[in-house]
Amino acid sequence: MTSRYLSSATNNNVDIEVKKTRSITLQNRPENAIKLADFFSDYVKTYNIPDDVYNDLRLVLEEAFINITSYAYDKSDSQTITVDLNNTAGEVSITFTDTGIAFNPLNHAVGNIETADHCEGGMGIHIIRSLTDHQRYHRVGQSNVFTVTKHYTKHNNE
């Protein structure tokens, strides 16, 4: 597990933008989703992210992480998934990076959620899309890089 903190002031007089970045690297095992959940819970407490944003994003984290463990690697592999959290000026972004086979999760959502068989897969991507404002996938070299972003209203005491 790695962790880092980045702080930068862009304007000292009016609006100070502070980036708060942390990362965690986990092996591609589904059971590590709970470690990711605990990591995110600590992050949210540290930076006073609102409860409703926390509830939405912890579900996004679970869905994306499980998606990668399910599709990016052969089951026998023991590879890693790195998750970067960034919180700045009322916006949380989460980036998942893995070195598995090229896989764009955005291409694997169910077509029509209302008529879909909810006993089958494909709901996770629909949930991710519904709970975040932006989603972006890139294949960078040998890595899948999937980033989601959610905006929220900051309270005065944050």
Added chain:
Amino acid sequence: MSLEIVITPEANNGKRISIAGRLDSNTAPELQQSIDNEINDSVNATIIDFKGLDFLSSAGLRVIFKAKKMMDGNGGNFLMVNLQPQIKKVFEIIKALDGMNVFKDQAEMDEYLTAMQDKVKEGE
């Protein structure tokens, strides 16, 4: 946080499955196993009580909908009660609440069940 599952008998060959904690990809198989063990053709109603459930992912949803499909196939009732706001939101996202028997609390569900029993008695 893990998943706690408590199964209790209800009136008229019903079963209540109370779940608490976290229903996700790692704990969903536990609930599936409990449902497979407890819900069969002789069960007339399955009630999922979400009162203590804090987290629900798509893997958990699939187990819930499999149970509903089984009850629908048997001609039984499938009811859900005590959904916390963050849990209800997940069902709303996948637009799955229409046509389902969802009750905000025990009192509302009791009212529904009483009305159902009265209808049955009238038909006898």
